[in-house]
Amino acid sequence: MSFKTASEGYVKYQGLGNWAFVLHRLTGLGVILFLAIHVVDTAFVYFAPDLYKEAIALYRSPLFGLGEILLVLSIIYHGLNGLRVIYFDMVNPNMWTIEINRKSVIWTWIITLVLWLPAAVVMGSHILEHLGG
Amino acid sequence: MQVTLKILRYNPEKDAQPHYERYTLDAEPTDRILDVLEKIKAHEDGTLTFRRSCAHGICGSCAMRINGRNRLACKTLLQTLDTSKEITVEPILGLPRVKDLVVDMTTFFDNYKKVMPYFVNDEPLPEDGRERLQSPEERERFDDTTKCILCGACTTACPTFWADNSYVGPSAIVNAHRFIFDSRDRAAAERLKILAGESGVFRCRTAFNCTEACPREIDITKAIAEVKRAIITGRLD
Ligand code: SF4
Ligand code: FES
Numbered sequence: 001m002s003f004k005t006a007s008e009g010y011v012k013y014q015g016l017g018n019w020a021f022v023l024h025r026l027t028g029l030g031v032i033l034f035l036a037i038h039v040v041d042t043a044f045v046y047f048a049p050d051l052y053k054e055a056i057a058l059y060r061s062p063l064f065g066l067g068e069i070l071l072v073l074s075i076i077y078h079g080l081n082g083l084r085v086i087y088f089d090m091v092n093p094n095m096w097t098i099e100i101n102r103k104s105v106i107w108t109w110i111i112t113l114v115l116w117l118p119a120a121v122v123m124g125s126h127i128l129e130h131l132g133g
Numbered sequence: 134m135q136v137t138l139k140i141l142r143y144n145p146e147k148d149a150q151p152h153y154e155r156y157t158l159d160a161e162p163t164d165r166i167l168d169v170l171e172k173i174k175a176h177e178d179g180t181l182t183f184r185r186s187c188a189h190g191i192c193g194s195c196a197m198r199i200n201g202r203n204r205l206a207c208k209t210l211l212q213t214l215d216t217s218k219e220i221t222v223e224p225i226l227g228l229p230r231v232k233d234l235v236v237d238m239t240t241f242f243d244n245y246k247k248v249m250p251y252f253v254n255d256e257p258l259p260e261d262g263r264e265r266l267q268s269p270e271e272r273e274r275f276d277d278t279t280k281c282i283l284c285g286a287c288t289t290a291c292p293t294f295w296a297d298n299s300y301v302g303p304s305a306i307v308n309a310h311r312f313i314f315d316s317r318d319r320a321a322a323e324r325l326k327i328l329a330g331e332s333g334v335f336r337c338r339t340a341f342n343c344t345e346a347c348p349r350e351i352d353i354t355k356a357i358a359e360v361k362r363a364i365i366t367g368r369l370d
């Protein structure tokens with residue numbers, strides 16, 4: 001009906017399927033935001049090399065480091081969940097039962113975490129080193 | 134046993150905004166949410182408004198959000214919910230609120246009508262002038278989607294529909310599926326054309342809320358996926 005109705009549903013509606021969907025949207029937005037920033041800063045190389053250096057310095061800040069760790073999470077989740085949905089939708093709709101769907105959502109979260117955690121540890125320790133040095 | 138219901142109340146003649154009201158009363162674990170609503174209406178507040186008819190899960194009148202999920206009030210037993218906490222009851226989402234738990238279903242039925250949810254076959258009747266025969270396998274093909282009671286629980290659980298109710302919604306697709314895959318029907322191509330359009334099946338994001346919500350346990354997302362495939366491949370198998 002509207003943005004307001006959709007937001008109410010996103011936040012309040014219960015169920016694994018809804019959470020998987022809302023996360024997919026949020027991580028998608030996160031990735032788009034990163035891409036937009038990245039396109040802009042890369043354009044600086046040509047149009048305003050000084051600003052580019054500033055941008056790079058900004059990216060070295062711990063806050064951006066944290067953002068990058070979340071970015072990796074977003075990319076992994078968005079990609080995996082996207083593949084999950086495509087598989088069900090296009091390849092094997094016979095698997096569409098509540099049970100299999102719930103399990104597949106949980107597995108997607110587990111695999112996301114397994115892939116993300118090592119990256120998060122490596123990236124996190126870089127930030128800490130940077131802070132220490 | 135005592136239960137507390139937290140109900141979203143809204144009287145358009147008095148309230149600027151909907152608000153919650155709480156009612157605590159005695160109930161049995163085998164009572165359904167509908168029974169509790171009836172008790173509140175009879176003994177606590179006669180103005181409480183909700184829709185019901187059959188009370189047996191077949192008319193499709195009483196879909197509402199119970200603890201954040203769409204269900205039929207007449208099929209939801211208290212013992213299946215956590216009664217140590219308040220139970221939240223709200224109207225289904227995505228359709229205009231009329232009063233309390235009642236919403237205006239016009240858009241829902243308009244979307245339903247868009248998919249030609251009726252049998253189409255202008256060919257002459259068989260020799261004996263009676264039935265158009267069908268094998269058990271052919272009947273089985275669309276059995277699941279014959280079970281729909283048009284309660285709207287699926288469509289109003291759908292994130293795409295919340296954002297834009299020109300999307301025909303899962304319920305309309307279920308009812309289209311029921312005829313598209315019926316060997317006796319002759320309008321599958323027309324329905325597929327409608328559903329291939331802007332407000333059709335490709336708005337589905339496979340969130341699965343519809344299937345979880347359906348009180349008739351129809352595999353809705355599967356039906357939608359089958360219609361998607363029929364559109365892409367042009368085959369009805
Ligand atoms: S498909 Fe299920 S949830 Fe949707 S309207 Fe029909 S009975 Fe209700
Ligand atoms: S009152 Fe008929 S379905 Fe609930």
